[in-house]
Amino acid sequence: MARMKFLCDADRCIECNACVTACKNEHEVPWGINRRRVVTIADGKPGERSVSMACMHCTDAPCAAVCPVNCFYTTADGVVLHSKDLCIGCGYCFYACPFGAPQYPKVGNFGSRGKMDKCTYCAGGPEADGSKEEYEKYGANRLAEGKLPLCAEMCSTKSLLAGDGEIIAQIYKERVLKRGYGSGAWGWKTAYRETIES
Amino acid sequence: MACFARFVRLVLGVAGLLLLVSAASPSVAQQVNPTASAVKEQQLLQELNRVQGRVSIPDQRSGVLEQPAGREWREFRNVTLRWIGGIAILGMLAALVIFYLSRGMVRLQSGRSGRTIVRFSAFERFVHWMTATCFIILAISGLNVTFGRPLLLPLIGHEAFSEWSQWAKYVHNYLSFPFTIGVVLIFLMWIAGNIPNKVDVDWIKRGGGIVGHDHPPAYRFNAGQKAIYWIVVIGGGLVAATGYALMFPFYLSGIEGMQLAQIVHSIVAMLFTAVMLAHIYIGTIGMEGAFEAMGSGTVDVNWAREHHNLWLEEENARDARPQPSVTAAE
Numbered sequence: 133m134a135r136m137k138f139l140c141d142a143d144r145c146i147e148c149n150a151c152v153t154a155c156k157n158e159h160e161v162p163w164g165i166n167r168r169r170v171v172t173i174a175d176g177k178p179g180e181r182s183v184s185m186a187c188m189h190c191t192d193a194p195c196a197a198v199c200p201v202n203c204f205y206t207t208a209d210g211v212v213l214h215s216k217d218l219c220i221g222c223g224y225c226f227y228a229c230p231f232g233a234p235q236y237p238k239v240g241n242f243g244s245r246g247k248m249d250k251c252t253y254c255a256g257g258p259e260a261d262g263s264k265e266e267y268e269k270y271g272a273n274r275l276a277e278g279k280l281p282l283c284a285e286m287c288s289t290k291s292l293l294a295g296d297g298e299i300i301a302q303i304y305k306e307r308v309l310k311r312g313y314g315s316g317a318w319g320w321k322t323a324y325r326e327t328i329e330s
Numbered sequence: 331m332a333c334f335a336r337f338v339r340l341v342l343g344v345a346g347l348l349l350l351v352s353a354a355s356p357s358v359a360q361q362v363n364p365t366a367s368a369v370k371e372q373q374l375l376q377e378l379n380r381v382q383g384r385v386s387i388p389d390q391r392s393g394v395l396e397q398p399a400g401r402e403w404r405e406f407r408n409v410t411l412r413w414i415g416g417i418a419i420l421g422m423l424a425a426l427v428i429f430y431l432s433r434g435m436v437r438l439q440s441g442r443s444g445r446t447i448v449r450f451s452a453f454e455r456f457v458h459w460m461t462a463t464c465f466i467i468l469a470i471s472g473l474n475v476t477f478g479r480p481l482l483l484p485l486i487g488h489e490a491f492s493e494w495s496q497w498a499k500y501v502h503n504y505l506s507f508p509f510t511i512g513v514v515l516i517f518l519m520w521i522a523g524n525i526p527n528k529v530d531v532d533w534i535k536r537g538g539g540i541v542g543h544d545h546p547p548a549y550r551f552n553a554g555q556k557a558i559y560w561i562v563v564i565g566g567g568l569v570a571a572t573g574y575a576l577m578f579p580f581y582l583s584g585i586e587g588m589q590l591a592q593i594v595h596s597i598v599a600m601l602f603t604a605v606m607l608a609h610i611y612i613g614t615i616g617m618e619g620a621f622e623a624m625g626s627g628t629v630d631v632n633w634a635r636e637h638h639n640l641w642l643e644e645e646n647a648r649d650a651r652p653q654p655s656v657t658a659a660e
Contacts, residue, residue: 143364149386166387171395173374173383179367183383185395194404200475201492202483218492220499222475223579224407227589228400232392245579313365318381321372322398 134296135210136253136275137324138284139304140184142315144291147172147182151283151292155186158254158282159271162237167251168283181315184283184292187212187233187251188323195225195234195250209275210297211253216269221245230322253294254281301328371396391580403589411476411596418604419473426611436540436617438632446628447645454519455627461512461562464505469603471498476596506573513566516559523550524559529640539637540612550641558609565602569595 147170155161155168168186189212196204196212203218204225214225223245226234236245247269256273259266266273274282284294293300301317305328308314317328374381380397450458474482474495483491529546530553536546538554546552551559572595575582583591613620619633634642 143368147386152387164389166389166392169385169387169389169392171381171383171385171393173381173395174369175384179369181369183395194400198404198407200479201495202479202488203492218488220492220496222495222499223576223588224475226579227585227592228404228407230396230398230400232394232397232585313363315365315368316371318371319396322375322396 133208133210135298136189136295137210137297137300137320138186138188138253138281139293139300139317139320139328141291141293141304141307142181142183142318143311143313144289145170145182145184146289146291148288151184151287154282154286155251158274159252161271162249165235165237165249167233167235167249183318184287185231185319186283187229187253188231188319189251189253190230190323191325194228194230198224198228200224205258207255209253209255211255211275213252213255213257213270214248214250215258216247216249217258219247221247231319254279297324304328391584394585397585399586399589403592406593407476407596411593411600414597415473415476415600415603418600419607422604422607426608426616430611430615433540435615438618438630439545439636440632442619442630443632445631447631447634447642448627449623449629449634450627452627455624457512457515457519458624460508461516461566464509464512465606467505468502468509469599469606471502472596472599473603474498476600503577506570506577509566510570513562513570516566517563520551520559524556526553526556529553530556540616545636545639547640548638549644550638552638554612558605561602561605565598565605568598569602572598 149170152166152168152170156166159167161167168184170182170184172180172182174180189210191210193204193206193212195214196202196206199214200222201218201220203216204212204214206212221236223236225248226232226236233250234248235250236248239246252270252273254272254274256262256266256276257270259269261273261276272282274280279285281294284292293303304314304317308328321327371381375396375398379399381395382393383395385393475498478491478495482494486494527549529548533546533548533553536542536544538552539545540554572591575591576588576595579588613624619630620637622633623629631642634645
């Protein structure tokens with residue numbers, strides 16, 4: 133089985149935000165929630181870089197470790213998913229996550245965070261693959277259809293890579309070798325405890 | 331004419347080609363490395379322990395790209411807190427059991443007089459029991475967040491545990507309001523009797539009425555009760571303030587502030603719970619005649635004389651003042 137990862141080649145990202153839009157559209161993400169966003173660091177200064185970030189589907193995921201009701205699970209592909217039926221909306225995963233991935237729809241009055249929502253790596257949830265219930269809660273399950281996450285698939289500069297960790301790391305390494313530079317795989321050390329030597 | 335046009339095209343083409351070559355060659359010669367001046371992840375993380383930038387979506391909070399501080403919080407939540415809570419609560423329970431077995435219930439030395447004196451008004455008792463009821467439910471639903479997953483979940487299964495935890499969360503959130511009101515009222519209505527004074531020093535030296543074997547003098551509240559009072563007021567204030575910071579995310583602080591709020595909230599709550607176990611012990615099986623104070627609101631005069639002699643004198647003096655005229659009339 134593959135170990136699915138995301139890799140954003142910051143030297144290629146042009147901050148077009150198409151990944152953000154595509155994700156929202158594909159999964160009909162609730163209002164106010166962005167499963168993916170593009171952050172521009174040192175905006176307007178020399179050396180500015182943009183990084184597209186969502187849930188990194190960490191190895192030994194902190195969200196899963198701190199969840200009081202143990203609603204997270206890791207698929208055979210290394211994708212970190214959760215059950216909205218079990219989630220109680222306590223906010224703990226969101227304190228623990230290094231990437232700000234978990235978010236809560238505002239339901240009702242104070243104190244009632246709704247069920248947590250985050251990037252599913254286009255892999256849905258615990259419901260039957262491709263079912264209506266799965267789509268309503270988690271969005272499309274592209275992985276079950278043999279497709280990769282839409283954000284990476286439609287990235288215009290192929291900055292955002294999704295797929296087996298070893299394969300996308302290899303693609304990135306070749307790029308760095310060919311062009312002679314690379315600002316590294318953002319978030320990899322935090323998420324996977326490894327970096328790509330370049 | 332066609333010949334001239336062909337000539338112009340040729341000239342333009344050559345000129346264009348020359349331009350391209352001249353434009354391309356310097357960049358090759360300079361060997362530009364754009365990442366040399368680019369922002370670097372590890373450098374940013376070392377400087378601020380987080381990477382932050384600008385986002386063009388409305389949710390500006392998502393500008394924090396990376397914040398590995400959650401790891402330390404995870405360690406606290408999953409390991410440190412469980413040790414603190416386990417030692418504080420189980421340790422207190424064990425200490426109370428040992429204490430009860432060795433000391434037993436502290437009896438009224440002079441027995442009951444049969445006469446009673448009002449100790450707590452109906453309003454005081456209402457505030458006490460409102461706060462106490464909220465506290466017990468808040469403590470159980472709070473402990474569920476820390477200890478439920480390893481202890482209760484394997485017993486009742488995922489669905490039942492989530493259902494219970496969901497309700498526990500709602501109850502924890504909503505009961506925080508009457509609890510906070512109770513803490514504020516307790517602070518206001520008992521502050522007068524809870525200012526530490528000289529009598530407390532002697533009381534503590536003699537181990538009070540529960541640890542020591544005599545009855546050091548005390549006013550309405552002895553040093554032990556004053557300690558409980560200030561623990562409730564300060565501890566209750568802290569858990570309320572940090573709890574609301576967690577309940578209303580991002581109103582007061584970012585994620586690092588909420589991590590800190592959770593740490594303070596949970597440590598104070600664990601110690602608070604341990605202290606309250608001792609409070610419940612003394613108020614029920616630990617001391618004869620103590621529960622009545624909060625139960626019926628009256629205590630036996632002998633109990634008052636043994637445990638709060640100075641308070642009893644004050645009360646008698648107050649009652650005595652109008653009394654002389656009554657006795658004189660008789």
